[in-house]
Amino acid sequence: MHLVIIGNGITGVTCALTVRRLAPTARITLVSAESPHHYSRTALMYAYMGHLRLPDLKPYEDWFWEENRLGLAHATATALNTAENLVTLSDGTTLAYDQLLLATGSESKLYGWPGQHLAGVQGLYGLPDLAAMTRDTHGISRGVVVGGGLIGVELAEMLHTRGIEPVVLVRDARYWGAVLPPEEANLVDRQFRENHVPVRYNTELREILGDEHGRVRAVVTTAGDEIACQWVGLATGVVPNLTLAKTSNVEVDKGILVDEFLRTSVPNVFAAGDCAQHRRPAAGEVLIEQLWYTGRMQGETVGHTLGGQPTTYRRGIWFNSAKFFNLEYQTYGQAPAGPTEGISSFYWEHPSARVALRIYFGAAAPHAVTGFNAMGLRLRHEVCEKWIRAQAPAATVLAHLGAANFDPEFFPQHEKAMVADFNRQFPGQPVVLKQRKGLRAMFG
Template sequence: MHLVIIGNGITGVTAAITARRLAPDARITLVAAESAHHYSRPALMYLYLGHLRYADVKPYEDWFWAENRLELVHAEATGVDTAARTVQLATGQALTYDNLLLATGSVVRTAGWPGQQPSGVQGFYGLPDLEKMSQATQGIRQAVVVGGGLIGVELAEMLHSRGIGVTWLVREPRYWQSVLPPEESALLEAHIRSHGIELRLSTELREILGDEQGRVRAVVTTTDQELPTEWVGLATGVQPNLALARAAGLETDLGILVNELLETSAPGAYAAGDCAQHRQPAPGEVAVEQLWYTGRMQGETVAHTICGQPTPYRRGQWFNSAKFFNLEYQTYGRVPAQPAADTASFCWQHPTRPHLLRINFRRADHVVTGVNALGLRQRQDVWERWLGEQTPIGVVLAQLAAANFDAEFSRQHEPAIRREFARQFPDIAVPKPRRKGLFGAW
C-alpha cells in the first residue's frame, strides 16, 4: 500500500505516524510545500517573540522521518488524477498512490479591501508570513491589526513585544462576540487595553493607502479616520485550502466534503483537518474544525480507516484554550455567546483581578454543560469527567478544587465562587465541600 499525504501539518503528520504504526510494511510519502519538516504552527509567534528557535518548534528530530521510513517530498502538489491515482508535483515528478490524504490546511481569508496591494500588508499563517513580518516590522513604530480573533491578539502581542504601537480594529461592538459571553469580552477588552494596545471596537477597515514607493502609509476606517501606519496585519480569519481538491475535481463546499470516515467524493481519497468539511456534523457540532487538536484527532482517525480499520470520526467533548497576553483562557463543553433558553449560566468574577469562571448548566436537572475559565487554570481530565458523567452543578461546585490546576495560587477563590453561586441561584443546594484526604484525593 502506498499512502500519499499532502500537507505536513499536525493532521498529515499524525496520520503518517499512526499509519506507520498500524501498517509497518506500507510505503508512506508526505508531500509538503511550506517546510521540509513538520513544525508546530501555534508556536510560530514564539519565534518572533524570541522565546524559541526554529529547532525548538519542530516536535521531531530530522532523523525521525528516515528512521520511521516516512518519505518526505518538499514540493507543491499541483494536480491529482483520482482515476489514475496519481499526484502531480510542481517539480514535474508524479507519485502513484493507493490511498491519498489531503491535509492541506487553511489559507488566510482576505476581504479584498481597496488598496490592499502595498507592501507591508499581510496575513499570518505560516513560516513565509513570519519571515515577511519579521523583515517588514524591523524598526517600525506604528502598526495596525485588523480582525478580532485569536490570530489578531497574537499579532498585537508580537508587535507590542518589540515596542511597536498597535491600533487594533475590530468590527464587532465587543471583543470576540461571536464566541464569548459579554462578561468575558469585557474582561479581555480591559486586559488587552491594559497592555497598551489601542483596541477600537465597532471599527472596520475601509481602505489601505500606499506611498509613492508602494509601501503602506495609512489605513482609512469606517469611522472616517485616517490612521498612519507602517505595517498592517490582516487577521480576519482563515478558510479551508481547496486549491488542490478543486484541481482534483473533488466535491467541495466551504471545505472538502467528507463523510464520517473522512472519505471524499473520490475512491481512495480522504481529507482531514482544517481543509475538511463534514457532510453531516453531529447536532451542535461545526462542519469545519480549524483547531490543532481536532487536526490531530482527525489524522489519527483517518489513518485507522486507511489501514483497514474503518473508524468514524467522533470528536468527543469540545475544548479549546488560548492566551491573551499573559491571561489564559480555557473552555470545555459548550459555552455559547448566548445560552439557550433551557440553559442557566453562572458567572463569577474576581472583584479586582482578571479571573473569571462561568459554568453553564441545564435548568431542568442542573447538569453542567460547559465551563469558561479566564485567568484560572482548570484541569481538562476533571472537567471532561464532570461533563461526560452529567454531573450536577452542586456537586461540581462542592468539588471545584479538584479541577484547580494551580491549587496554591487560586484555591482561595473557591469559597467566594460558591458564595456567589448561592447569591445568584439561592434555590440550588450545594453540598458541603469534602475535605482533602491524606493523599490529596477527593
C-alpha cells in the same frame, strides 16, 4: 501500499505516524510546499518574539523521518488525477498513490479590501508570513491589526513585544464577541489596556493606503478615520485550502466533503484537518474544525482507517484554550457568548479582574452542567469532560469544585467565595462545599 499525504501539518504528520505504527511495511510519502519538515504552527508567534529559535519549532529531529521510513517531498502538489491515482508536483514529477490523504489545511481569508496587496500588508498563517512580518516590521513604529479573534490578539502581542504600537480594529462591540460573553471579553480588554494597546471596537477596515513605493502608509476605517501605520496584519479568519482539491473531481463545498470515516466522494481519497468539511457532524459538532487538537484527532482517526483499522471520527466534547497577553483562557463544552434558550450560567470574577470562572448549565432542573469558561485559572480537562458527559447538576459541580483544580494555590482560597456567590445568585437549594474527592470517588 503507497500512501501519499498532501500537507505535513499536524493532521498529515499524525496520520503518517499512525499508519507507520499500524502498517510497518507501508510506503508513505508526505508532500509539503511550506517546509521540508513538520513544525508547530501554533508556536509561530514565539519565534517572532524571540522566545524560540526557528529550529525549536520542529518537534522532531531532522533524522526522524528517514529513520521511520517516511518519504518527504518538498514541493507543491499542483494537480490531482483521481482516474489514474496520480498527483503532479511543482517540480514536474508525478506521484502514483494507492491511498491519498488531503491535509492541505487553511489559508487566510481576505475580503478584497482596496490596498490589501500593498507591501507590508499580510496575514499570519505560515513560515513565509513569519519571514515577511519579521522583515516588514523591522524598525517601524505602528502596525494596524484587523480582526478581534485569537490571531488578532497574537499579532498585537507580537508587535507590542518589539516596541511597535499595535492599533487593533474589532468589528464587534467587544473583543471576540461571537465567542466570549461580555464579562470575559472585558477581562481581555483589560489586558489590552494594561499593555497600552489601543483597540477600536465597532470598527472595520475600509481601505489600505499606499505610498509612492507601493508600501502601506495608512488605513482608513469604516468610521472614516485615517490611521497612519507602516504595517497591517489581517486576522479576519481562515478558510479551507481547496486549491488542489479543485483540480480534481473530489466534491467540495466550503471544505472538502467527508463522511464519518473522513472519506471524500472519490474512492481511496481521504481528507482531514482544517481542510475537511463533515457531511454529517454529530449533534453539537461543527462542519469545519480549525484547531490543532482536532487536526491531530482527525489525523489519528484517518490513520487508523488507512492502517487497516476502519474508525469513525467523533470529536467529543469541545475544548479550546488560548492566551491573551498574560491571561489564560480555557473553554469546555457548550459555552455560548450570549443568552441561549435553555441554558443559564453562573459567573464569578475575582476582585483583581484577572481571574474568572463561568459554569453553564441547563435552565431546567436538574440544571445539568453543559460547559465552562475559565479565565486566568486552569481547570482539569478530564474532570470537566466527565462532569459534562455525566450531566452533573451545577450544584454538584460547585460543591466539588476542588476536583477540577489545576492550580493548587488558587482554588482553596476562592472556592468558598465562588460557592457563596452561586448561593446568592441561585438561592434555591444552597450548595455546601464538599471535601476534596478524587475522580474515582466521584465517578466510580
